[in-house]
Amino acid sequence: MAKNNSNEVDIKLKGFYKRWKIDISEDEKWQEFKNRVLNAYEKHLGYEFLSKSEIEDEFYEIIGVHRTKTSGYMSFDNMFDKTIGDSSTYQFLKHQDNLKKILLGIEAISWMKKVPIAKKKKFISDIEDSIQISSVPLQIKINEDEIIFYPLGAKLLDKKLVDDNLDWLQEYPKSYELFKKSLHEIDVIGKERNVVDNLRLSLELLLKEKFNNQKSLENQKNSLGNYLKENNVSNEVSNLFITVTDYYNKFQNNNAKHSDNVNRNEIEFILYLTGIIMRFLNYHK
Structure with a gap:
């Protein structure tokens, strides 16, 4: 999502919530952010992870979690029966209640060597937009080969210092x-x-x-x-x-x-x- 577009969405959502006097709790903001993360994963990375077992191997190796492989992983005969939800990485992100583990998962994807750079950049760009639109107190620093999350403090100080x-x-x-x-x-x-x-x-x-x-x-x-x-x-x-x-x-x-x-x-x-x-x-x- 382009930066200007994400700003427009952010403004419109806040206008809607204000108009209808909807008070979004912190938990709801984080859930909304998590949903946007899953959407970004599905949009930009889902097929790559689902179709190439070695990519999910790399992800789980980085985060230090064991995963059980399924037999006949994405063979030609069964590839059309699979959905993004069958990806173990997607399942990890979806069912993870610990926010820090979700953020670790996102950072881990940015470190991966087997994921095409262009797809990673699009995914990370959507994550940056998701932080702004969901209004979660989170800051993201995007470097050439990785992203870094940290809690949001004072915006000016975070930027400068x-x-x-x-x-x-x-x-x-x-x-x-x-x-x-x-x-x-x-x-x-x-x-x-x-x-x-x-x-x-x-x-x-x-x-x-x-x-x-x-x-x-x-x-x-x-x-x-x-x-x-x-x-x-x-x-x-x-x-x-x-x-x-x-x-x-x-x-x-x-x-x-x-x-x-x-x-x-x-x-x-x-x-x-x-x-x-x-x-x-x-x-x-």
Whole structure:
């Protein structure tokens, strides 16, 4: 679905709900999103998965789930008796109640090598439209060879501090992978320490590459100070930046690196703070 068309559909649906005073619950929004995912799968991928067993093998290998193959899988004699619903991948998405598993399934499809690129792109484009039309609190980042989901926070901050960082951080693969991993786990209960620690490591690895040294994050203060001075950053902003990074290190050491005491309500703040630090450093390449 074209972007302009998805905007029109979104506006018309919201107008209909408002006109009839229909209050759509969060559960209903997610169900609507799931239905749109199934429609996009059926439209763009259904036949590929149904007709080629090796494609479904790849999908289940990626998500780490065992599937039982059916005999005579899509032979010429029975191909016309099969429907998209017979695909085990379709069944996985349809009967999955765990939202994160559905999102994993969609991301897994974007990683697959056996699915034609053109079909994957059309599927992913429809998923992007589905997020907007269904009004679910979900953000999607589309890169050349994958998609990344993360919970929607403040749209402006997500764009500037998450999306943009994911673009240029690919120049620093180790830092990029950890930043991306933190996004995958940011809303997972029990992973709070992992998220915060991965953000710290992502920033630490970025500084190591940028300054060409092997210092820990705590020991980069002089390098940061010299870097800011060389790039003509004002004294006030330089002092503020160093002070913020000092407190960032103290938080990490006291709550994640040497302990497991992360407050779930503070994680989004740490994500955006990490993004601010990284984004500012990227201004002065």
